[in-house]
Amino acid sequence: xxxxxxxxxxxxxxxxxxxxxxxxxxxxxxxxxxxxxxxxxxxxxxxxxxxxxxxxxxxxxxxxxxxxxxxxxxxxxxxxxxxxxxxxxxxxxxxxxxxxxxxxxxxxxxxxxxxxxxxxxxxxxxxxxxxxxxxxxxxxxxxxxxxxxxxxxxxxxxxxxxxxxxxxxxxxxxxxxxxxxxxxxxxxxxxxxxxxxxxxxxxxxxxxxxxxxxxxxxxxxxxxxxxxxxxxxxxxxxxxxxxxxxxxxxxxxxxxxxxxxxxxxxxxxxxxxxxxxxxxxxxxxxxxxxxxxxxxxxxxxxxxxxxxxxxxxxxxxxxxxxxxxxxxxxxxxxxxxxxxxxxxxxxxxxxxxxxxxxxxxxxxxxxxxxxxxxxxxxxxxxxxxxxxxxxxxxxxxxxxxxxxxxxxxxxxxxxxxxxxxxxxxxxxxxxxxxx
Ligand code: NMX
Ligand code: MLT
Numbered sequence: 001x002x003x004x005x006x007x008x009x010x011x012x013x014x015x016x017x018x019x020x021x022x023x024x025x026x027x028x029x030x031x032x033x034x035x036x037x038x039x040x041x042x043x044x045x046x047x048x049x050x051x052x053x054x055x056x057x058x059x060x061x062x063x064x065x066x067x068x069x070x071x072x073x074x075x076x077x078x079x080x081x082x083x084x085x086x087x088x089x090x091x092x093x094x095x096x097x098x099x100x101x102x103x104x105x106x107x108x109x110x111x112x113x114x115x116x117x118x119x120x121x122x123x124x125x126x127x128x129x130x131x132x133x134x135x136x137x138x139x140x141x142x143x144x145x146x147x148x149x150x151x152x153x154x155x156x157x158x159x160x161x162x163x164x165x166x167x168x169x170x171x172x173x174x175x176x177x178x179x180x181x182x183x184x185x186x187x188x189x190x191x192x193x194x195x196x197x198x199x200x201x202x203x204x205x206x207x208x209x210x211x212x213x214x215x216x217x218x219x220x221x222x223x224x225x226x227x228x229x230x231x232x233x234x235x236x237x238x239x240x241x242x243x244x245x246x247x248x249x250x251x252x253x254x255x256x257x258x259x260x261x262x263x264x265x266x267x268x269x270x271x272x273x274x275x276x277x278x279x280x281x282x283x284x285x286x287x288x289x290x291x292x293x294x295x296x297x298x299x300x301x302x303x304x305x306x307x308x309x310x311x312x313x314x315x316x317x318x319x320x321x322x323x324x325x326x327x328x329x330x331x332x333x334x335x336x337x338x339x340x341x342x343x344x345x346x347x348x349x350x351x352x353x354x355x356x357x358x359x360x361x362x363x364x365x366x367x368x369x370x371x372x373x374x375x376x377x378x379x380x381x382x383x384x385x386x387x388x389x390x391x392x393x394x395x396x397x398x399x400x401x402x403x404x405x406x407x408x409x410x411x412x413x414x415x416x417x418x419x420x421x422x423x424x425x426x427x428x429x430x431x432x433x434x435x
Contacts, residue, residue, distance in 0.1 A: 051238025061326035078247030115178035164413035173404035185213025235402025246403035278314035314373025
């Protein structure tokens with residue numbers, strides 16, 4: 001079938017059996033001890049969630065349904081004349097575990113275009129936001145407000161059976177993804193004064209339409225960049241702040257709009273998605289302090305001054321990864337192909353050669369290598385999207401793909417309310433008093 005919903009309906013019964021079998025065989029097996037430091041230490045390494053779309057290996061980086069980024073670039077359908085994967089294909093892969101055909105992907109592009117309009121009252125909410133309100137706050141407001149028309153919330157109120165939860169969750173998830181370009185485009189134009197919003201063209205792919213809404217639809221390089229960008233930012237297993245928040249809030253049977261609005265508020269933090277904005281601010285400050293063609297010595301000194309000032313080097317380090325993020329590498333390869341002589345790209349390359357040794361010498365960060373955010377802003381800046389306060393919104397458009405895919409499966413598989421156990425320090429001291 002070219003319909004994602006029909007394909008899902010075929011896959012769900014077998015997956016329910018698969019999960020039953022996995023639980024019957026492995027349900028009582030331990031992953032190893034939980035140590036008290038994990039409770040104080042942000043739960044690093046604690047096996048705690050099921051997330052089917054992707055798994056992150058500390059050394060190798062992300063695999064989407066078992067496929068690396070280069071494999072996805074090779075296998076997923078492309079736009080006519082394009083060479084980057086279409087994020088529509090990645091969504092199909094995340095949801096079904098299957099590489100889609102060109103026809104299946106074209107159907108998704110059309111379906112999303114047909115669902116793309118946002119209610120007038122949401123447009124008004126955005127139009128009334130002061131331009132000084134951060135684009136991420138506006139984004140989360142608008143996504144939360146989409147709950148007004150949630151198919152899941154309506155179905156729940158009218159007493160839908162648990163077995164049917166996935167259907168309206170699917171509809172909401174598709175609506176959510178489809179409406180994000182119009183929300184993002186409106187925020188961009190309202191905040192940065194870039195003219196009137198055009199309409200979505202059902203004959204164009206999702207990234208092309210998003211580029212058009214932002215005012216860059218005629219720029220093929222930018223459209224290709226968005227295809228790659230939306231593909232690689234979509235999912236990073238389940239434990240990252242935005243994905244986990246979406247899953248947690250969804251577990252209360254809050255609909256996908258409420259769940260994803262919450263996820264966006266997590267993505268808006270500087271240690272998570274906002275780091276892409278912070279990288280550009282940091283690079284620009286560096287350039288204004290030490291010039292555009294600074295020596296390695298001057299750049300090193302600037303990096304040290306950041307650390308000595310008690311700040312993090314944005315775009316470096318990771319809670320799980322211990323090597324260069326393959327999403328960084330994919331963007332570096334894009335830059336080598338399309339903007340090899342760009343000054344800011346060269347600075348990013350220069351920093352890549354210097355930061356890891358400095359972080360190692362400083363001796364705190366467990367991972368001295370760059371993550372996805374170290375590179376994305378430079379590419380957007382090159383094509384003229386140089387308003388860094390907007391960068392995390394684009395990350396947020398993409399991350400919806402991964403969160404939505406899991407929300408659909410959580411409802412299809414009857415995932416329960418999330419409610420882990422917490423302890424006070426006094427309780428820990430009492431429990432381990434004589435141990
Ligand atoms: N610059 C300076 N110090 C760092 C950095 C960095 N890039 N990364 C880690 N550290 C410090 C960290 O602050 C901590 O210090 P302290 O003991 O004083 O609290 C120490 O090294 C140990 O931290 P780790 O265990 O290595 O890192 P953790 O898992 O706690 O945090 C990040 C991971 C990503 C929050 C952290 O590496 C960081 O703050 N990086 C910069 C911000 C960033 O790029 N975030 C984007 C992540 C990707 N994303 O899109 O979400
Ligand atoms: C992400 O893409 O979510 C980030 O790399 C953060 C993470 O995985 O923890």
